[in-house]
Amino acid sequence: MYKTPFFQLTATEELVYLLTSIFNTSHDGLYVCDKNGYTLLYNEAFLQISGISMELMNTYSTIELHQMNVVPESCAGEAIKTQRSCSTIIDYYNGKKAIVTATPFFNQDQEILFVVSNVRDITEINRLQQELEETRQVNLAFQKALEQIQNGLENNQQFIYRSKSMHQILSMASRFAKNDSPILLLGESGVGKDVLANYIHEKSERGGDFIKINCGAIPDHLLESELFGYEKGAFTGANARKEGLFELAHGGTIFLDEIGDLPYSLQVKLLNVLQDSKIRRLGGTQTHEINIRIIAATNCDLESLVEQKKFRLDLYYRLNVLSITIPPLRERREDIPALLFFYLKKLAQKYKMEKRIDNDVLEKCMEYEWPGNIRELKNLVERMYHMSENRIISLNELPSFIKNSQRVALQNSETVKYKNNKPLPLKQAIAEFEKEYITNMLSLTSTMQECADTLEVNISTLVRKKRSLGIKFK
Numbered sequence: 169m170y171k172t173p174f175f176q177l178t179a180t181e182e183l184v185y186l187l188t189s190i191f192n193t194s195h196d197g198l199y200v201c202d203k204n205g206y207t208l209l210y211n212e213a214f215l216q217i218s219g220i221s222m223e224l225m226n227t228y229s230t231i232e233l234h235q236m237n238v239v240p241e242s243c244a245g246e247a248i249k250t251q252r253s254c255s256t257i258i259d260y261y262n263g264k265k266a267i268v269t270a271t272p273f274f275n276q277d278q279e280i281l282f283v284v285s286n287v288r289d290i291t292e293i294n295r296l297q298q299e300l301e302e303t304r305q306v307n308l309a310f311q312k313a314l315e316q317i318q319n320g321l322e323n324n325q326q327f328i329y330r331s332k333s334m335h336q337i338l339s340m341a342s343r344f345a346k347n348d349s350p351i352l353l354l355g356e357s358g359v360g361k362d363v364l365a366n367y368i369h370e371k372s373e374r375g376g377d378f379i380k381i382n383c384g385a386i387p388d389h390l391l392e393s394e395l396f397g398y399e400k401g402a403f404t405g406a407n408a409r410k411e412g413l414f415e416l417a418h419g420g421t422i423f424l425d426e427i428g429d430l431p432y433s434l435q436v437k438l439l440n441v442l443q444d445s446k447i448r449r450l451g452g453t454q455t456h457e458i459n460i461r462i463i464a465a466t467n468c469d470l471e472s473l474v475e476q477k478k479f480r481l482d483l484y485y486r487l488n489v490l491s492i493t494i495p496p497l498r499e500r501r502e503d504i505p506a507l508l509f510f511y512l513k514k515l516a517q518k519y520k521m522e523k524r525i526d527n528d529v530l531e532k533c534m535e536y537e538w539p540g541n542i543r544e545l546k547n548l549v550e551r552m553y554h555m556s557e558n559r560i561i562s563l564n565e566l567p568s569f570i571k572n573s574q575r576v577a578l579q580n581s582e583t584v585k586y587k588n589n590k591p592l593p594l595k596q597a598i599a600e601f602e603k604e605y606i607t608n609m610l611s612l613t614s615t616m617q618e619c620a621d622t623l624e625v626n627i628s629t630l631v632r633k634k635r636s637l638g639i640k641f642k
């Protein structure tokens with residue numbers, strides 16, 4: 169302490185008053201004890217930070233308070249024991265954190281007169297530091313995501329991810345790509361099975377083409393000729409010979425999407441192709457050797473189709489040699505920001521206008537369940553991009569069902585439904601669920617069209633379902 173001449177003139181009472189005022193107005197906790205640890209003085213800030221009551225303070229020594237577990241440790245007690253200054257960080261039981269420095273003061277015989285402890289509250293600093301660290305981590309993640317997007321755009325590669333699970337899937341896919349065994353891709357609609365099939369083909373270094381066919385989109389009677397081709401005159405209208413997709417994919421990859429919809433009669437034919445690597449065109453007598461890699465995908469539960477005798481067990485085994493299940497987006501939420509930025513960037517390039525997503529929107533998107541997975545996210549970004557009037561996409565552009573996201577599907581899917589104390593049969597439970605889900609979605613959206621878009625069904629399908637399920641809403 170540096171004294172000015174004022175001190176020589178001031179009376180002792182004034183000096184005591186001055187020092188007491190300083191003591192009391194300090195924001196740091198101050199605590200003074202004698203050589204046995206008994207309290208001599210403390211200020212209000214000390215009580216606030218330590219959470220110790222005045223009663224205990226006035227009755228027990230700092231060492232006893234520690235023994236009684238009122239404080240996790242006693243820095244003053246340590247200073248008394250070691251006869252030295254001591255500093256430590258204490259996590260008080262009231263949740264406060266403080267840096268405590270206890271300094272002993274000695275008389276001429278080197279005996280402790282008193283110990284002064286300074287207690288600085290660092291709870292807030294600590295919180296801010298943690299927040300800063302979290303923000304730093306988020307920034308780092310965004311930066312990496314942007315880099316990945318940048319690389320993706322440069323290589324014209326569309327596989328955007330940040331999650332560990334997708335990283336593992338891609339490395340597995342890269343390993344699988346190197347051989348010719350069939351691959352089965354599983355996962356909900358819109359998770360990226362198509363994209364992954366493409367990726368595997370690219371990585372496979374197979375020189376031929378990547379040919380895709382959606383087994384569910386082509387009428388059964390046409391599917392066979394599409395896949396196997398036909399000879400002239402094989403059926404009415406077969407005016408010329410035509411190569412099938414298996415032949416066209418020779419040297420490359422054929423991607424059989426929605427394999428669960430492959431007609432039963434064709435399943436055995438596919439099994440033969442898988443086993444012999446040979447095909448015979450419709451109406452033909454000769455077989456042709458083909459060198460193809462088959463990738464099949466489905467969002468249905470193939471095992472249950474096998475149980476229902478809708479899918480051949482032998483084909484299932486043959487296709488399931490190497491299988492990859494892509495998790496839904498809600499199970500890899502780290503991918504959401506990267507995908508949002510990616511699609512935003514693509515739109516910015518197309519329409520020559522950069523737009524930014526507000527943090528609130530990002531937060532809501534992180535919470536949402538994404539039943540339609542990446543396809544739904546992609547459509548949403550496009551919709552919000554066009555709807556926003558300025559360069560910031562705000563909550564105004566976010567559809568109400570995401571803003572009020574209530575995780576309807578999840579809540580309901582976890583419920584077992586009963587009637588007369590008996591669990592409902594699957595068919596009936598599905599119908600009940602559908603009814604509830606559609607009714608909820610109708611209440612969360614403003615128009616039938618918005619509801620149909622959200623559910624990713626045709627408006628006529630929605631109208632039909634509404635009628636058949638007896639939904640009274642709107």
Ligand SMILES: Nc1ncnc2c1ncn2[C@@H]1O[C@H](COP(=O)(O)OP(=O)(O)OP(=O)(O)O)[C@@H](O)[C@H]1O
Nearest residue numbers: 326327328356357358359360361362363467542543
């Ligand atoms: N990792 C990804 N990065 C960027 N875009 C993706 C990614 N995964 C999927 N997409 C995009 O999401 C949309 C849906 O993907 P895709 O068609 O591959 O899904 P799917 O699982 O095959 O769906 P379905 O079962 O309905 O056929 C596509 O527009 C695709 O480009």
